Structure formats: C-alpha cells, structure tokens
Amino acid sequence: MIQLKAGQNTPLTGDVVRFSAKADVALDISALVVAENLRVLAAEDFVSYNRPRAQGVTLSDGAVAIRLAEVRADATAVLLVVSADSVAPAPSAGLGPVTAELFENDVVAAEFAITPLAGETALICLEVYRRGTGWKLRAVGQGYAGGLAQLLTAHGVEVDGAQENAASATPQAGAGSAAARPDGQDTISGPRAQDLRAGEPVQVEVAHGLDRLWMIFEDAARSAAALISARDYAAQRLDHELSAAVSDPTTRNTPAAEAARQAAHRRSDELIAIAEGNHHRDSEHLIRELADADRLLPPSLASWESPAWEGPPAASNGIRLGELHAIERGPLRVPYCVPVPLHRPLWIDTESSSAAAPIVGALLARLLAADPDRRVRVDMIDLTGAFRGLVGPLTPVLNGPPVTDHTDISARLQALVDAAELAELAYEGGVFTPPVEHRVLLAADFPHGYQASDAQRIGSLMVRGDLIGLSTMIVGSDESDSGDPVVATLSQACRHLPTIDGTPLFDPWTGSPWQLELDLLPREPERQARYLRVNH
Incomplete structure (x- = not known):
C-alpha cells in the first residue's frame, strides 16, 4: 500500500477501483465524472446517494466503485469527493482529518491522509484519471469552505436551493470552472470533450499531442512537489526532535539524549527514503510513457531521434521547445511545449x-x-x-x-x-x-x-x-x-x-523549479536539411 502525499500520482493496474473514506465526523461520499476542463457533461455525471449510478461509476454501501473500462469514453477523470453528512448536525470546525482509501480489486492500494486547515466541509480527496490506454491515481486534497454546493458549482453542476438538495443538481453550461487546472502563463487547455471520439482514446490523445505532453508534465510537477514537500517536512521534524533532545541542560549529554538524536536522524532518513522511492517510481513510469509517446507523436513535438522525422509529414497543435529537468530530482526530462x-x-x-x-x-x-x-x-x-x-x-x-x-x-x-x-x-x-x-x-x-x-x-x-x-x-x-x-x-x-544556465522556470501547477535545456538544430548540413525539410 502507498501512503500518498498531496499532488503525488501513481499508476492503477486493477480493472475495478473502490473509494472510501473515514473521519471523526459523519461523511457523505460522492463522485464527479468530468472532462478535461474538470467540469461535468451531463446530469448523471454527479454520482451521489440521490443518483447512485453513472456509466462505470456506482455508489453503494458508503463507497464509490469505478469499473474503469466502462467509464464514458469522453470523460477524462473521476473526482472522488467527501462532504459533511447532510442529515447530521453541521460540524462547527469543518471535517477535520480525513483518511481516503482506494482499493484495487478489493485490495487497499493507496491511502491519503488529509487535514483541512480552514474549516472546509467538502473535499476532493482523489482523482482517478486517464493516461493513454491506462489510468492513474492522484492525491488532490482540495477543500471547499462553502461545502458541497460550492464544490459542485465549481465543477459545472448547478445546485438549486440549499446545499443539502443535491438531488436537484444539474450541469451548468457556460461559465468557466473555478477549479479548472491552473490558468497560469504556461498552462495549455486540453481537447474539448466533443472532439474526443468514443473508443479511440490512444489515437485521440496522440492526435492532441500537445495535451498529452502537458499531462505528463503536470504529473511530473506534482510528483516533484510531493518530494520537495516530504524533504522539507523531514528536515523540520528532524530539527524539532533534535531541539527537544537537547532542551534540558541536565540530560543533553546523557546516553538517552544521544539515543534520541540517533532515532531522530533514522526517522528523517526513513521519511526521505520513502519519498525518494515514490518519486523514483513515478519518474520511471513517466520515462516509459514518454518513450512510448515519442514513437507516435508528430515531428514538431517529437525528439530529434524519433522515427517521425523520417516518415510522412503530420500536422500538430504544438511545438517542442526543449526539455525540463532538475538534477536534484533524478533523470526525468520532460518535453516543454507550446501551442x-x-x-x-x-x-x-x-x-x-x-x-x-x-x-x-x-x-x-x-x-x-x-x-x-x-x-x-x-x-x-x-x-x-x-x-x-x-x-x-x-x-x-x-x-x-x-x-x-x-x-x-x-x-x-x-x-x-x-x-x-x-x-x-x-x-x-x-x-x-x-x-x-x-x-x-x-x-x-x-x-x-x-x-x-x-x-x-x-x-x-x-x-x-x-x-x-x-x-x-x-x-x-x-x-x-x-x-x-x-x-x-x-x-x-x-x-x-x-x-x-541556472535560470529556473516554475511549473504552473505547484511552482516547482525546473531547468530548461532548449533544443538545438544539429550543425551537420545533411541533418539540417532533413529537419528543415520544406514541402511547399
């Protein structure tokens, strides 16, 4: 079982996944089946106790089950949500700590502990999302102080009346989503849901090659942020425990204090080792995903070594500028692309x-x-x-x-x-x-x-x-x-x-720093002629 940090993602291998959660207060569990812009497309895309079934998604016995192969083909993700129980007294301090669990084929695969800090009464705990022909899981932990009504409205669901009246929720057309993916300078919007053809997820995602590479970049950014956060937490915890070990002048030079210091270092090393292991696993998966994509991408987005440059011309919605990397975070190099x-x-x-x-x-x-x-x-x-x-x-x-x-x-x-x-x-x-x-x-x-x-x-x-x-x-x-x-x-x-060299760029999702190595046109005349081929 994986203990997820906020922003961390991991591949899913099961055919059926099940989401449940527990807290010190009574919870309602629900799900949103969303498109690339994180908005629902139809009324049945909001799965709750009043409407417990959608295509491939079912709520029963306090848990949401997702049959991945049956989720509607034009959906990009399923958001897994908890909120304050609508029939119980409203918790005065919000939900408090929540532990979200995801099961694959009835075996616990991941756990995510969330501690809301601002009295939130609704949370997006996890996101199950498509990647090529497979699916991945991301720890989100995004809270809404306005409760379920605010969360639903932000994702394209119009709520009539009070927050508790979730049965009347319907898709809201038009306005943009307040919870859509970050809208910073380097954020690229994904393909419109109506452009996605049922039954062809691989071809669609490669045809929209820019979007696929930005999805991989987002996964890399969130994995990097989880690693940075874990390292910072380990350093803060070590500093606190070392300070505690020497706080009493009468015992700071005793064997017990030395044992406490050694134990603090061991715990810090263990935390960092777990975080680095998770990040290494994420990076290895993304490296394989990039290698698979590079064989299918159009030339303008592919590496110079891709067979695409030897094949027939192919249109694209973007160009590749170079590769982003961070030496302190391992060998992963992510293509940096623009429309x-x-x-x-x-x-x-x-x-x-x-x-x-x-x-x-x-x-x-x-x-x-x-x-x-x-x-x-x-x-x-x-x-x-x-x-x-x-x-x-x-x-x-x-x-x-x-x-x-x-x-x-x-x-x-x-x-x-x-x-x-x-x-x-x-x-x-x-x-x-x-x-x-x-x-x-x-x-x-x-x-x-x-x-x-x-x-x-x-x-x-x-x-x-x-x-x-x-x-x-x-x-x-x-x-x-x-x-x-x-x-x-x-x-x-x-x-x-x-x-x-040394000028960082910051990703638009987590603000993690990256170094950009720009692509260079090879100087050999024959290679230049190949890459600067003109068909006009």
Whole structure:
C-alpha cells in the first residue's frame, strides 16, 4: 500500500477501483465524472446517494466503485469527493482529518491522509484519471469552505436551493470552472470533450499531442512537489526532535539524549527514503510513457531521434521547445511545449544572436513541421547575419531576402501590420476567412537598430497577428526593465526562453523549479536539411 502525499500520482493496474473514506465526523461520499476542463457533461455525471449510478461509476454501501473500462469514453477523470453528512448536525470546525482509501480489486492500494486547515466541509480527496490506454491515481486534497454546493458549482453542476438538495443538481453550461487546472502563463487547455471520439482514446490523445505532453508534465510537477514537500517536512521534524533532545541542560549529554538524536536522524532518513522511492517510481513510469509517446507523436513535438522525422509529414497543435529537468530530482526530462501558431511570441534571451542560431533553427524546423498542409512564409530580420546558415534551406519559404539593413525593418513590419489590419476589417465586416498561410516573423537583434515605431508595429502584430496565422520570435536581451515603456511592455508580454544556465522556470501547477535545456538544430548540413525539410 502507498501512503500518498498531496499532488503525488501513481499508476492503477486493477480493472475495478473502490473509494472510501473515514473521519471523526459523519461523511457523505460522492463522485464527479468530468472532462478535461474538470467540469461535468451531463446530469448523471454527479454520482451521489440521490443518483447512485453513472456509466462505470456506482455508489453503494458508503463507497464509490469505478469499473474503469466502462467509464464514458469522453470523460477524462473521476473526482472522488467527501462532504459533511447532510442529515447530521453541521460540524462547527469543518471535517477535520480525513483518511481516503482506494482499493484495487478489493485490495487497499493507496491511502491519503488529509487535514483541512480552514474549516472546509467538502473535499476532493482523489482523482482517478486517464493516461493513454491506462489510468492513474492522484492525491488532490482540495477543500471547499462553502461545502458541497460550492464544490459542485465549481465543477459545472448547478445546485438549486440549499446545499443539502443535491438531488436537484444539474450541469451548468457556460461559465468557466473555478477549479479548472491552473490558468497560469504556461498552462495549455486540453481537447474539448466533443472532439474526443468514443473508443479511440490512444489515437485521440496522440492526435492532441500537445495535451498529452502537458499531462505528463503536470504529473511530473506534482510528483516533484510531493518530494520537495516530504524533504522539507523531514528536515523540520528532524530539527524539532533534535531541539527537544537537547532542551534540558541536565540530560543533553546523557546516553538517552544521544539515543534520541540517533532515532531522530533514522526517522528523517526513513521519511526521505520513502519519498525518494515514490518519486523514483513515478519518474520511471513517466520515462516509459514518454518513450512510448515519442514513437507516435508528430515531428514538431517529437525528439530529434524519433522515427517521425523520417516518415510522412503530420500536422500538430504544438511545438517542442526543449526539455525540463532538475538534477536534484533524478533523470526525468520532460518535453516543454507550446501551442501553434505562436499567439504569444517567443523571446529568446541572449546577448548574441549568433549564439542563439541553433535554437532559432530548431524552432523554425518545428514550426515548418507543425502545419505541413499550409504554405509557410518566413519574414527574417537579421542585422548581424547570425542566421545566414539557415537561409539556404529556408529559401523556398522566405518571404523575400532577409532584412540586413536597419532602414528596411519598418517597411517589412508594416507590410505584416497592413495584412493583419485588412484581416481585422474583414473579421469586423463578417467576411473573414481563416488564413491559408502560416506566417512566421523572426525579429533578431531587437531592439538595436529598430525604430521606436517598429516596437509599436510588433506590439500591433501581437494583438492582430493571429488573424493572419502569425507566429513571432524575437531574439535579444531581456528588455522587461527597459526605460522605453513600449519595449518593456512588449518584452513582458512574450514567453521568454532563457539561454543562460541556472535560470529556473516554475511549473504552473505547484511552482516547482525546473531547468530548461532548449533544443538545438544539429550543425551537420545533411541533418539540417532533413529537419528543415520544406514541402511547399
């Protein structure tokens, strides 16, 4: 049996799982069958004592049983919930400590101890969620001081009347979920439930390759957070127990005090060993999952060694930027990916454009591969000639010669602005048609050599560029603190890719630090030609 920490996840191997919970107060147990946005899709997706059955999910004898193979195909997860018993007196201090248990084929597989701190009267204890053709379990522990009514509303269920009237709960259309996955800068929304085809979970998840990789990233982030939390707890407990052992001056140098100190160190080592073992198990599972996915992902999201680069072109909804890792947390390396077109520009932080050339080459190769069915047109501003080596392979898609003279920058940018403004007029007039091209702007050496009006033009393209299918990349030093407010605002609005070792990125779910190693385009001409293949 596994003792889970908040955020930790583990694979499920049984065909049937059963959830139960115990506390010092009377509990009601329920479940929510949800889509990727963590919202229910139908009335029967809320399983409670008033509606005890859904497809594959049953509530009986104070426990929720899930037959995994029978859960509706368009569901992403089942949230397992406890709340204060609606017919018992309301607990004045909330639920208090709750122990959630999950059984696989009638054997206890995992236990999660939760101690609400703010008087919560409803909790999402566990999440059983899909991963490829299998299922996993995540410890959640999210509490709701507003009770079950607040929890249900946050997950798309409209509750009529008092909290106890759960029988009248129905799906609520429209509004976004307050409990949806974090909405930070680097969070990617998953495929819409109506896009998922029944009976084809593997093909669907690979077709939405970006979402699959972000799900793996989330699993890695939560496992990392559980390890960090366990290490911190072990250190705090050790410090407390060592302080207690020497608190009495009359006994601090006795054999009993020394034995207490040794026992404290042993307990700390045991706690850390368990946490590291759990994290190692999680990482090994994710490494295998990534290896399996890499053989099926489209080229723009796959590793350079993937057979996808040798096969026929395949469209994708994202591109891979590099790999995230943390040396102190083991060998796991997670692909870091973003959606395309790049509605939020990429800013490569560097003092030298030539040093960033292999990074830019890799990004261009992946942008070309992401949308093979549309013509790609690349506008390149390269005042220092840093990307001269890329011009040959990219000639078929270049929208004119690269701009190498600063006096030509404004005209090139204005042409893109004019095209975006015409598309905006068409949109407002109701005659807009989706762009048939994927436009790419590479603005290197920014802001040196650019006029003040050029920064405004790039800012305008950030707002309207999606109307012409534009992806923008900027190469230059970070200008977020620039004295020019236009340049500073532009820099702050971009997604920055650090090129200096030791600059951490923080995941949007737990805030754990990661190091980003950006992909580099190989320098061998034959390999460059293979990755920068142009089919237009």
